[in-house]
Amino acid sequence: MLQMPSRSATGQNRAAGGATVSIRNLCKRYNNFEAVVPTSVEIDSGDFFAIIGPSGSGKSTLLGMIAGYIDPTEGQIVVDGRDIVPEPIYRRNIGMVFQNYALFPHLSVAQNVAYPLKIRGVVKDEIARRVRESLAMVRLEAFASRKPSELSGGQQQRIALARASIYHPSILLMDEPLGALDKNLRDEMQEEIKRFQQELGATVIYVTHDQQEAAFLADRIAIMRDGAMTQIGSPRALYEQPNSRFVAEFLGEASIFPVKSASGKQAGQPCRIVLEDGTQAIIRTDEDAGPGRFACIRPERVTVGPKARDLDNSYAGTVRESLYTPGSIRYRIELNGTGSTLKVRVLPQGNTEVFETGSAVDIGWSADDMTILRE
Amino acid sequence: MNVSEKKLWAAWSRFLTGMVGAILIGFLVPILVVVAVSFQSKSYLSFPPTDFSLRWYQQFIGNDDYRSAILNSMMIGAMAAALATVAGISTALAVVRAGVPGSTIVSALSVAPAILPQIVLAIGLFPISVWLGLQGTLWAVILAHAVIGLPFPFITVCGALASYSNRIEIASMTLGANSFQTFRLITLPMIRPAVIAGFIFAFAASLDELVLALFLSSPSTRTLPLLLWEQLNFQVTPEIAAAASVILAATSLLILAATLLPRLGKDN
Ligand SMILES: Nc1ncnc2c1ncn2[C@@H]1O[C@H](COP(=O)(O)OP(=O)(O)OP(=O)(O)O)[C@@H](O)[C@H]1O
Ligand SMILES: [Mg+2]
Numbered sequence: 029m030l031q032m033p034s035r036s037a038t039g040q041n042r043a044a045g046g047a048t049v050s051i052r053n054l055c056k057r058y059n060n061f062e063a064v065v066p067t068s069v070e071i072d073s074g075d076f077f078a079i080i081g082p083s084g085s086g087k088s089t090l091l092g093m094i095a096g097y098i099d100p101t102e103g104q105i106v107v108d109g110r111d112i113v114p115e116p117i118y119r120r121n122i123g124m125v126f127q128n129y130a131l132f133p134h135l136s137v138a139q140n141v142a143y144p145l146k147i148r149g150v151v152k153d154e155i156a157r158r159v160r161e162s163l164a165m166v167r168l169e170a171f172a173s174r175k176p177s178e179l180s181g182g183q184q185q186r187i188a189l190a191r192a193s194i195y196h197p198s199i200l201l202m203d204e205p206l207g208a209l210d211k212n213l214r215d216e217m218q219e220e221i222k223r224f225q226q227e228l229g230a231t232v233i234y235v236t237h238d239q240q241e242a243a244f245l246a247d248r249i250a251i252m253r254d255g256a257m258t259q260i261g262s263p264r265a266l267y268e269q270p271n272s273r274f275v276a277e278f279l280g281e282a283s284i285f286p287v288k289s290a291s292g293k294q295a296g297q298p299c300r301i302v303l304e305d306g307t308q309a310i311i312r313t314d315e316d317a318g319p320g321r322f323a324c325i326r327p328e329r330v331t332v333g334p335k336a337r338d339l340d341n342s343y344a345g346t347v348r349e350s351l352y353t354p355g356s357i358r359y360r361i362e363l364n365g366t367g368s369t370l371k372v373r374v375l376p377q378g379n380t381e382v383f384e385t386g387s388a389v390d391i392g393w394s395a396d397d398m399t400i401l402r403e
Numbered sequence: 404m405n406v407s408e409k410k411l412w413a414a415w416s417r418f419l420t421g422m423v424g425a426i427l428i429g430f431l432v433p434i435l436v437v438v439a440v441s442f443q444s445k446s447y448l449s450f451p452p453t454d455f456s457l458r459w460y461q462q463f464i465g466n467d468d469y470r471s472a473i474l475n476s477m478m479i480g481a482m483a484a485a486l487a488t489v490a491g492i493s494t495a496l497a498v499v500r501a502g503v504p505g506s507t508i509v510s511a512l513s514v515a516p517a518i519l520p521q522i523v524l525a526i527g528l529f530p531i532s533v534w535l536g537l538q539g540t541l542w543a544v545i546l547a548h549a550v551i552g553l554p555f556p557f558i559t560v561c562g563a564l565a566s567y568s569n570r571i572e573i574a575s576m577t578l579g580a581n582s583f584q585t586f587r588l589i590t591l592p593m594i595r596p597a598v599i600a601g602f603i604f605a606f607a608a609s610l611d612e613l614v615l616a617l618f619l620s621s622p623s624t625r626t627l628p629l630l631l632w633e634q635l636n637f638q639v640t641p642e643i644a645a646a647a648s649v650i651l652a653a654t655s656l657l658i659l660a661a662t663l664l665p666r667l668g669k670d671n
Contacts, residue, residue, distance in 0.1 A: 097573045117576040130574035133567075134592045143588075144578040191578065 045229025046074035047108045047198035049094070054103030056089050056255075063089045065255045066103060071233065071248075076225055078234045078242035080278070081252030087235040090252075091201050094233065095124045107199065123192035123230070127204040129184045131176035137187055138163070138172040144195045162190045165227070166220070182213045186220070193228055200230040204237060218244055239279050243267075251275050273322045273401045283370040284324045287400070290317040298340070298395050305366040310340045315400035322401045327373035329397035332359065333381060336392030345370075345391040347383045357382055361391050434651065441644035448639060459645040469646060472630040476610055479541060479626060483548030484606035490549065491556025491601055492594070499564040500572070510561070517554035524550065525618040532619055539621035547619050548609035555608065556601025563597035564590075596664075603661035607654050 049071040056064040064086040071077045079087050092098035094105055096117035104111045112120055131140050138159050145155045163169045166186035176184055185205060192200060205221070206214045222245055225232050236242050242249050243263035250257040251266065251274075259271045263279075270276035273284055286304040298312045303323060311317065336342050348369055349360035357380070359372040370391065374380060383389050440448050444456035463469055494513050498506045516524065524547070532543040571593070575585040591598070613628040620629060627650060634643050 095573075095577050097576070116581070117573070118579050118581045120577075121579070122577060124574070124577040126570055126574060128568075128570065130568075130570040132571060132575070132589055143575070143580075147579045147584060147588075195579065 045196065045198060046072075046231035048073045049199060049231060049233070050104075050106040051094075052104040052106060054090070054093060054105060055101050056086070056093060056098060057101045062255050064093070067255075067257055069250065069257060069260060071231060074229055074231055075248060076222075076232045076234065076246045078236060078246035078249045079252055079257075080236055080239055080242045080249060082278070083237075085252040086255040087252055088203055089255075091124075091203050091233065091235055094199070095122055095201055096120050121195070121197050123195070123197035123200040125185075125188045125192050125200070125202040125205045127207045129176070129188040131184055131187060131191070133176055135175075136172065137168065137174050137176065137179070140176065140187055141191045141194055143191065148195060158194060162194045165224070166190045181209050182217060185209065185217060189221070189224060193224070193230070196228070196230075198230055200225070200228070200232045202232065202234045204235055206241065207237065214238070214241065221245060243279075249279075251278060267326075269399070270324070270401060273324070273403055276324050276399075276401055281327050281371050281373070282324050283327070283330075284322050284401070285368060287317055287319060287321045287323055289319060303368070305363075305368045307343070307363055307366050307368065309398060310395045311398045311400065312395040313398075313400050317400045320403070322403070324399045324401050325370065325393055325397060327358070327371040328375070330361075330370055330372045330391060330393050332361065332372055332374060332383065332389050332391050334390060336390040339392035340395040341398070342390060342392035345389050347385050347387045347389055350383055350385045352382065359383065361389065363391070437644050438648050438651070440641055441648045443641065446640060448641060448644065459641040462642050463645045463649070466642070468625075468630060469627070472625050472627045475541070475620075475624055476627040479544050479548055479624075480606045480609040482541075482545045483552050483609045484602050486545070486549035487552030487605040488556040488598060488602045491553055491605075492560050492598065494553075495557055495560035495564055496590075499561055500569055510557075513557040514554045516551045521551065521612070521614040525615050528615065529618045538619065539624065541624050543619040544616055544624060544626065547615040548612060549605075551612060551615065552605030552608050555604035556598065559597040559601040559604070560594055563594040567593065599664050600661045603657050603664070607657045607661075610657070611650060611654060 051067060051069045051071075053066040053068055054064065055062065055066040067090070079090065081087055089098055093100045096112075096115065100113060103113070105113055132143065135143070141162055142155050142159045145158060150158075159172070160169065163172055166189060168183060168186055168190070171179060171183065171187075176187065179187065188205070202221075206217050209217060218241055234242070234245060246263065248260060249263055249266055250260045252258070253274055259266060259275045261269075266275060266279050270279065276282045276284065285307070288302045288304045290299055290301045298310050299317060300308060300310055301317050301323060302308050309323065311323065315321070317323075331339060332345075344364045345361040346364060347359055348362050349358075351358040355375070357374045357376055359374070360369045361372055362369045372391070376382070436450055439452050440450055441459055442455055442457070443449065443452035444454050444458050491513070494509060497503045498510050498513075503509065528543075528547050528550075529538075532538045532547075537543040537546070572585050572589055575589045576582070580588065611628055612626075613632055616626045616629045617632070620626060625633075627646065631643055631646055631650075634640075634646075
């Protein structure tokens with residue numbers, strides 16, 4: 029309840045600045061190759077919408093069609109009720125941040141940021157004022173007269189952000205904006221982008237390779253594969269209810285086993301399945317669990333140690349790998365007699381026992397924690 | 404790499420160095436001779452020179468024929484280089500950025516004038532210039548020189564465009580600039596060094612071109628190389644050496660400018 033006021037406040041802010049984007053049967057074919065298959069998705073005003081997926085899955089192509097520098101083969105992009113496909117790039121009033129920033133090397137930082145205003149014929153004094161404000165917003169006032177080549181990667185990124193937003197576009201597109209930065213700087217920039225979007229209120233469509241980045245930033249995530257959005261949902265929904273093996277593996281870690289047979293399946297009721305390796309397990313899911321499906325268990329849902337004996341599924345296992353990392357203990361544990369191993373992650377408490385490689389352990393999980401996936 | 408291979412490479416590189424040296428000497432000696440004989444007082448070409456005098460330069464400067472030829476050459480060079488540069492930028496943009504169909508053919512055609520024998524161009528351009536009614540006017544030579552100048556800006560601008568991604572121009576357009584604004588505010592400043600260099604080379608190419616001028620000009624549009632050629636047929640005096648030295652100095656300065664100016668442009 030305490031969160032409610034702030035939520036509705038950002039909600040109002042969003043409604044003011046962001047456009048609704050409705051993509052309808054949008055597709056792009058090169059000769060016979062479909063880079064993006066006909067895709068439809070609705071993005072609300074002020075949403076932070078992330079697109080993740082392997083290389084070549086069509087993320088940049090989709091973004092390019094929205095920005096206007098790639099012509100769609102078919103389909104519509106409806107922004108606030110109007111199809112923008114027939115409009116040239118420069119009239120779309122969409123902000124775009126590129127992976128390698130695409131700053132103008134011959135212009136100073138201030139001239140880069142001023143560029144969109146100059147094009148729009150804004151008067152000099154106002155340009156100067158807004159450039160100052162915009163540079164202040166990304167905390168780079170002191171660098172106004174430098175050339176882009178005299179800035180660090182993170183600073184260039186912030187300039188690109190300032191330049192793409194100074195004209196208050198209602199849509200901001202970002203194509204792997206943090207891809208070229210190192211891990212620490214990426215984390216820092218994620219915070220900054222989030223804060224920035226909340227101030228700006230724009231609808232953001234954000235492409236990234238990094239699933240954690242997507243989960244941190246986005247209200248909703250689309251996972252692309254071979255030119256199609258295979259699943260769209262909140263980070264939590266995608267992680268907890270992936271609709272395919274591909275999504276489960278792409279987002280977070282998972283141990284996944286092919287199902288051999290299932291018996292007594294009934295929606296909401298526990299049912300017994302047999303995996304290809306002979307392991308039997310009890311699951312409770314609405315999905316059809318027959319052959320050709322996969323059983324999936326997330327590493328943090330697995331219990332290791334004596335407590336595992338009380339769970340629906342409980343086995344004898346052997347630790348094959350044991351790794352202590354800051355904040356968590358990771359194991360690979362073999363289910364005795366099957367040859368199959370499970371990924372396990374334990375969040376250590378003060379008294380958590382750490383099992384060495386080679387130890388015999390009890391391992392188990394509850395029926396609700398194993399999900400059934402399609403390919 | 405083993406020892407004998409190393410020796411082979413060392414011998415090979417000594418040989419190459421020697422070749423380059425020989426070429427440079429073979430190239431420089433006649434130039435030095437021309438310059439040397441222009442600075443002496445005798446009325447025939449005597450080498451080695453025995454005295455120093457600016458007599459032939461004074462005569463060269465006082466000669467109205469030379470004055471009008473220099474003026475013609477300058478005008479033709481500037482106009483031809485300007486035309487060649489505009490055409491070179493446009494074709495380079497079409498080839499590198501727009502990826503027009505048949506772009507390999509377009510680039511082959513654009514560099515062809517630098518490789519084709521100029522006599523072939525001259526024979527082909529002569530009837531065209533008569534047909535267009537341009538024969539004997541400055542425009543005949545200007546257009547012909549624009550053709551032979553085209554490869555230089557085309558090549559330099561292609562190189563400049565290929566050196567950066569068209570992302571920069573796409574970014575400019577997403578920020579609201581149309582194609583023309585993008586060209587004026589982004590593309591042109593970024594390729595400016597290449598444009599300057601291409602212009603200067605095209606200008607220099609026009610300045611010392613003889614064959615096309617021979618075919619296409621009239622006495623009133625005579626260029627400096629053409630005047631030199633006519634004088635040589637008539638009599639060889641050190642005045643010609645003085646004129647040739649002036650062309651040489653001008654061309655060298657231009658080449659120096661073409662290499663230095665773009666760098667200066669880059670720094671600020
Ligand atoms: N001009 C083109 N002609 C033919 N195929 C193309 C063209 N541009 C892109 N493709 C293909 O379209 C597919 C999607 O490309 P896209 O750039 O959208 O991938 P992406 O998801 O952004 O990948 P990455 O994560 O590597 O950036 C790729 O298989 C690519 O080879
Ligand atoms: Mg991409």
